[in-house]
Amino acid sequence: MSTDEFRAKALAWLQQNAKPFDDNEPSSGGATIEESKAFQKGLWEAGLAGITWPKEYGGQGLGTAEQLAFNEVAADFRMPVGPFVIGLGMPAPVLLEFGTEEQKKRHIAPMLRGDEIWSQLFSEPSGGSDVASLQTSAVRVEDGWLINGQKVWTSGAQFSDFGAVLVRTDPTRPKHQGITMFIVDLHHPGVTVRPLVVATGDAPFNEVFFDDVHVPEDAVIGEVNNGWAVAVAMLRYERVTIGTGVRARANPLGYDALVELVRARGLDGDPSVRRTLAQVYARESAMRSYSAVLHQEAKAGVPIGARGSAAKLAGATFPLWVSDLVQEIFGEEIALQTRDTLPIARSILAAPGGATAGGSNEIQRNIIAERVLGLPKDAGVDKNVPFNQLKLSK
Amino acid sequence: MTLIDTDDQRDLASSVKRFVSGQAPMSAVRKTIASEASFDPDVWRRLSQELGVAGLPIPEQYGGAGASWSDLVVALRELGSGLVPTPVLATSVLATGTLLALDDEEARATWLPRFAEGTAVGTLAVSEGARRPWAVADSSVVVEDGTVTGTKTAVLNAAEADVLLVTTASGVVLVEKGAPGLTITPADALDLTRGIATVTLERTPGRLLAGDAAAAVDSVADLANLALASEQAAATKACLDMTTEYAKIRYSFGQPIGIYQGVKHPLADIYTDWALTDAAIRKASESLAEGSDTASLDAAVARHLASSGYVEAAKQTMLLHGGIGFTWEHDAHLYYRSAITGNVLLGGPAAQQDRIAEKLAV
Numbered sequence: 001m002s003t004d005e006f007r008a009k010a011l012a013w014l015q016q017n018a019k020p021f022d023d024n025e026p027s028s029g030g031a032t033i034e035e036s037k038a039f040q041k042g043l044w045e046a047g048l049a050g051i052t053w054p055k056e057y058g059g060q061g062l063g064t065a066e067q068l069a070f071n072e073v074a075a076d077f078r079m080p081v082g083p084f085v086i087g088l089g090m091p092a093p094v095l096l097e098f099g100t101e102e103q104k105k106r107h108i109a110p111m112l113r114g115d116e117i118w119s120q121l122f123s124e125p126s127g128g129s130d131v132a133s134l135q136t137s138a139v140r141v142e143d144g145w146l147i148n149g150q151k152v153w154t155s156g157a158q159f160s161d162f163g164a165v166l167v168r169t170d171p172t173r174p175k176h177q178g179i180t181m182f183i184v185d186l187h188h189p190g191v192t193v194r195p196l197v198v199a200t201g202d203a204p205f206n207e208v209f210f211d212d213v214h215v216p217e218d219a220v221i222g223e224v225n226n227g228w229a230v231a232v233a234m235l236r237y238e239r240v241t242i243g244t245g246v247r248a249r250a251n252p253l254g255y256d257a258l259v260e261l262v263r264a265r266g267l268d269g270d271p272s273v274r275r276t277l278a279q280v281y282a283r284e285s286a287m288r289s290y291s292a293v294l295h296q297e298a299k300a301g302v303p304i305g306a307r308g309s310a311a312k313l314a315g316a317t318f319p320l321w322v323s324d325l326v327q328e329i330f331g332e333e334i335a336l337q338t339r340d341t342l343p344i345a346r347s348i349l350a351a352p353g354g355a356t357a358g359g360s361n362e363i364q365r366n367i368i369a370e371r372v373l374g375l376p377k378d379a380g381v382d383k384n385v386p387f388n389q390l391k392l393s394k
Numbered sequence: 395m396t397l398i399d400t401d402d403q404r405d406l407a408s409s410v411k412r413f414v415s416g417q418a419p420m421s422a423v424r425k426t427i428a429s430e431a432s433f434d435p436d437v438w439r440r441l442s443q444e445l446g447v448a449g450l451p452i453p454e455q456y457g458g459a460g461a462s463w464s465d466l467v468v469a470l471r472e473l474g475s476g477l478v479p480t481p482v483l484a485t486s487v488l489a490t491g492t493l494l495a496l497d498d499e500e501a502r503a504t505w506l507p508r509f510a511e512g513t514a515v516g517t518l519a520v521s522e523g524a525r526r527p528w529a530v531a532d533s534s535v536v537v538e539d540g541t542v543t544g545t546k547t548a549v550l551n552a553a554e555a556d557v558l559l560v561t562t563a564s565g566v567v568l569v570e571k572g573a574p575g576l577t578i579t580p581a582d583a584l585d586l587t588r589g590i591a592t593v594t595l596e597r598t599p600g601r602l603l604a605g606d607a608a609a610a611v612d613s614v615a616d617l618a619n620l621a622l623a624s625e626q627a628a629a630t631k632a633c634l635d636m637t638t639e640y641a642k643i644r645y646s647f648g649q650p651i652g653i654y655q656g657v658k659h660p661l662a663d664i665y666t667d668w669a670l671t672d673a674a675i676r677k678a679s680e681s682l683a684e685g686s687d688t689a690s691l692d693a694a695v696a697r698h699l700a701s702s703g704y705v706e707a708a709k710q711t712m713l714l715h716g717g718i719g720f721t722w723e724h725d726a727h728l729y730y731r732s733a734i735t736g737n738v739l740l741g742g743p744a745a746q747q748d749r750i751a752e753k754l755a756v
Contacts (some may be wrong), residue, residue, distance in 0.1 A: 048665035083543035189521075246429040253642065259754075259756060262756075263510045270754055271748070273745070274748065274756050275744065275748065275751065277751060277754070277756050278698070278746075278747040278750035278754070278756070279698070279747060279752045281695070281750060281754060282674070282695040282698050282699055282750060283670070283692075283699070285474065285674065285677075285692075285695050286670035286671060286673055286674040286695065286699055287670060289397065289670070289673035289674050289676065289677040290669055290670050290673035290674075292397055292673070292677075293397045293398065293672075293673040293676060296396065296398050297396050297398055300398060302398075307669065309663075310665060310666040310669045310670075313662070313666050314661075314666055314669075314670055362655070362659070364662070365655070365662035365663065366655070366658065366659075366662075368662035368665055368666065369652070369658035369659070369661055369665075370658070372665060373634075373638045373658075373661055373662070373665060374638070374642070375638060375641060375650075375652035375653070375657075375658050375661065376642065376649070376650050376652050376653045377653070378653060378655075379653070392718070
C-alpha cells in the first residue's frame with residue numbers, strides 16, 4: 001500500500017468512526033473509558049495503531065511516512081485516545097527497547113488493542129526534578145519483591161491496569177545505581193489511588209500509595225539496579241510525546257482556535273492583533289517543522305537524543321507565552337468568563353502545569369546545555385554518596 | 395518533503411565551509427572591513443568560479459548550475475556563519491531572482507551568465523525609507539521617457555553593482571553602472587560586513603523590463619526572506635558555539651562559567667530557538683523549491699524567527715562574554731551589528747509579521 005493509499009484508508013476510517021473538531025463544543029466534553037477502549041480497539045483493527053511498531057508484537061510494521069500521514073489526517077478529528085497516550089507513548093516503546101520477549105508478547109498488543117491502560121510512576125512528593133532521589137522501596141522476598149512508598153503526579157492511574165514504577169532496590173549504592181523499574185499491576189489490593197486536585201480545579205493526576213505490594217521476579221524491566229538507564233530512556237520518549245503532541249486545533253491557545261475567536265470578536269482588523277497572531281502562527285509552525293525534522297532524522301538513523309528536551313521546552317513555554325499575548329488581545333473578557341465558557345481561560349490556568357510536568361523547564365535547560373551543548377555538569381554533590389547516607393531534607 | 399540535507403548538499407556545505415576557513419576566516423573578514431571595499435573581489439571570484447556558488451540558482455542555459463534555492467541556502471549558511479562579506483545576497487538572490495521571475499529574455503541572457511561566473515555584481519533597489527518594502531505600487535520612483543527619477547535606500551552592494559534593478563510603480567527598470575544621473579552614496583553602515591548605499595536617480599536612462607513586476611518582486615521578497623533567514627540562523631549558531639566554547643574555558647569562582655545556570659540556561663534557550671528556526675528554514679526552503687502554496691508564508695515565518703532569534707543570540711553573546719565581549723577586538727560586536735541590520739533590512743519585524751498575517755489571510 002502506498003503512503004497515499006494509507007492516508008486515504010486512515011481518512012476513510014476516521015470519517016466513519018471519529019467526530020471532526022467542532023470549535024463550539026466545550027473541550028471538557030470527553031468520552032468514557034469504555035468509549036475510549038472501543039475506539040482504540042477499532043483503530044487497531046483498522047491497522048491504524050502501532051503504525052511503526054513490529055508486527056510480531058501487534059504493530060503494523062510500517063514506516064515514518066505512514067505515521068506522519070496518519071498524524072496529518074488525524075489532526076482534524078477528535079479522537080478519544082487520551083487514556084492511551086501515556087502507555088503507548090512511554091512504557092510501550094521502553095518495553096520494546098528493554099523488555100524481555102515475554103513482556104513484549106504479554107503487553108504490547110493488549111496496549112495497542114485498548115485492552116490495557118498503562119501509567120508511568122516516577123515522581124514522588126520528595127522530588128520531581130530530582131527523580132533519582134526517589135524513596136519508594138522494594139525489598140526482596142520469596143518469589144519477587146515487596147514495594148512500599150508513594151508516587152505523585154500520576155496521570156490516569158485511576159483507570160490504569162498497569163504501571164511502570166521506579167523504585168529503590170539498593171539504598172547502600174549511590175542514588176542512580178540502586179534503582180529498578182517494575183511492571184506493577186495497579187489492581188493489586190495494596191495499591192491505593194487518590195485524585196490530586198490542581199490549580200485548574202480539575203484532578204488530572206493522582207497520588208498512588210503502595211502498601212506491601214508484591215510483584216514477581218519477572219516484573220523487572222531491564223535489570224535490577226539498572227532502572228535509571230531505563231528511566232532516562234522513558235523520559236526521552238516522554239519529552240518527544242509531550243513536545244510534539246501539540247495539535248493545533250485541539251489547543252485553545254493554538255493559532256487556529258485563536259484566529260477563530262479573534263474573528264468572532266471582530267478583532268481581526270486590528271493591526272496589532274494581526275501581528276500577534278502572526279507571531280503565534282510562526283512559533284507553532286516552527287514547532288511542527290522541528291518535530292518533522294526530528295522524525296526524519298530518526299528515520300535516517302540520526303538519534304534524537306537530548307534534543308527531545310528542546311522540543312519539550314518549546315512545547316511547554318509556548319502556552320505560557322501565548323497566555324500573556326491573549327490577555328492583550330481579549331482583555332477583560334478573560335477575567336469575566338469561566339473556564340467552561342471560554343476554553344482559553346482554562347488553558348491559561350493549565351499552562352504552568354506543562355512547564356513542570358515531565359521535567360521542569362529548568363531541568364530541560366540543564367539537559368540541553370549539558371548533553372547537547374556539552375557544557376559542564378552541575379556539581380551534583382550527592383552523586384557518589386550511598387543513598388542511605390544522603391541528606392534528603394532540611 | 396525532505397527536511398534534512400541530501401548527500402550532495404552535505405558535500406557542498408563542507409566545500410564552502412573549507413573555503414571559508416581557508417580563504418575567508420575572521421582575520422580576512424577583518425582586513426576587508428578595514429579596507430575601502432565592502433567585499434574581497436578575489437574571494438567572490440573564487441567562490442563563483444571554483445565552487446560555483448554565484449551560479450547555483452541560475453539555470454544551466456545561462457551558465458549556472460541549475461540547482462534549487464535550497465542548495466543556495468546550504469552555501470548561504472556557511473557564508474553567514476563566518477560573516478563573509480560577499481555580494482551573494484544582492485547578486486545571486488535579489489538580482490538573479492528578479493530576472494528569473496520577470497520575463498525579459500534579453501536581460502537574462504546579458505546578465506545571468508556574468509553573475510554566474512562572478513564577473514558582474516547585480517542588485518535590486520527596492521526599499522524607499524518608511525514606505526512598504528516590496529510593494530511596487532507604493533513606489534515614488536518615476537519612470538518617464540526612458541528615464542527613471544527617485545531615491546532608493548539601503549541598497550545592497552550598490553557601490554559595486556554593474557547593474558541595478560530598480561523597482562517602480564511602472565515596473566522594474568534596469569540601470570547600468572555609470573549611467574548619467576545615477577548617484578550612489580555608500581552608508582557608513584552599522585553592519586561592517588555588508589555594503590549598503592543610498593541610490594539617487596535623476597532622469598537616469600534605464601530600460602523597463604518585460605514581465606509582471608508586482609508578482610515578480612513579491613516572489614523575490616520570499617527569496618530574500620529565505621536567504622536572510624539562512625544567513626542569520628547560521629550566524630546565530632556561530633554565536634551560540636562561540637559563547638558555549640567560551641563558557642567551557644572561562645573560569646570564575648573556581649569553576650568554568652558554563653556550570654552556572656545563569657549562563658547555561660540562556661544558552662539552552664538560544665539553542666532551542668535556533669533549532670525551531672532551523673526547522674522553519676528547512677520547511678521554507680522545501681516549500682520554495684517545490685513551488686508550494688505556502689512558500690511565501692513559510693519564508694516569512696523563517697525570516698521572522700531567524701531575525702529575532704539572531705538579535706537575541708548576538709546580544710547574549712556580548713553579555714555572556716562579559717567585558718571582553720564589549721571590546722572592538724572581539725568578534726561579538728560584528729555579529730551584533732549584523733543581527734540588528736539583518737533584522738531591519740528588506741522588511742523589518744513589523745513588515746514580516748504583517749506579511750505572515752496577509753499570507754494567512756487573517
